[in-house]
Amino acid sequence: MTGEAVCFREHAIDLGVPAEVILLEPNATNTGQNITLAREVLAAAGIHPATVLLVSKPYMERRSFATARKLWPGVKILCASESLEFDEYLKSVGDEKLVLDMLVGDLQRVIEYPGLGFAIEQEVPEDVRAAYESLIGDGFTSRLIAS
Incomplete structure (x- = not known):
């Protein structure tokens, strides 16, 4: 199975980004x-x-912002994502329960990770x-971490 980093690298190359300017971290x-x-x-690579x-x-x-602020102090962190209305996102995933499970799981991490030293x-x-x-x-628990 090919990881996300490799897939994104290949996509960038398909869009015209020269392969030699892409640094890959696949692990x-x-x-x-x-x-x-x-x-x-x-x-x-000498890049700071x-x-x-x-x-x-x-x-x-x-x-992602909270994690980066904790793990990479001293740099300015900017965040970006595809601009989607919630309904559009639901349609793109095609599974309403999964989307709510992911949102609940991510919020759990926002709440719990600072105490574990993973985020601000x-x-x-x-x-x-x-x-x-x-x-x-209501049962939206499939993406929760054991606490």
Whole structure:
């Protein structure tokens, strides 16, 4: 099975990006590893950026930012994702329960990861926490991590 990094590299080449300007890090299996290992690949190439652009799914921007701020202090972190309305995103995935499970799982990580040392602390408003707990109670739990 080909990993995402290799697929994205191939797509970039298909779009006209010269292969020799692409640095590849194919070993990461989570956001923290992705940031840490990409930083190492850049450093090995003599690249020490002042600004880093993180591209992710829309629902992952907040967690990606918090993770990068924790793991890569001293750089300016910018986040981007495809601009999609929620209904459009649901249609693109084609599985409403999966989307809600992913949102609940990602919010759990926003809440839990600072205590585990994986991300910076972020405020989660009480109404968002209440919705999160309600969705868990309704069974949207397939993407939760064991706590």
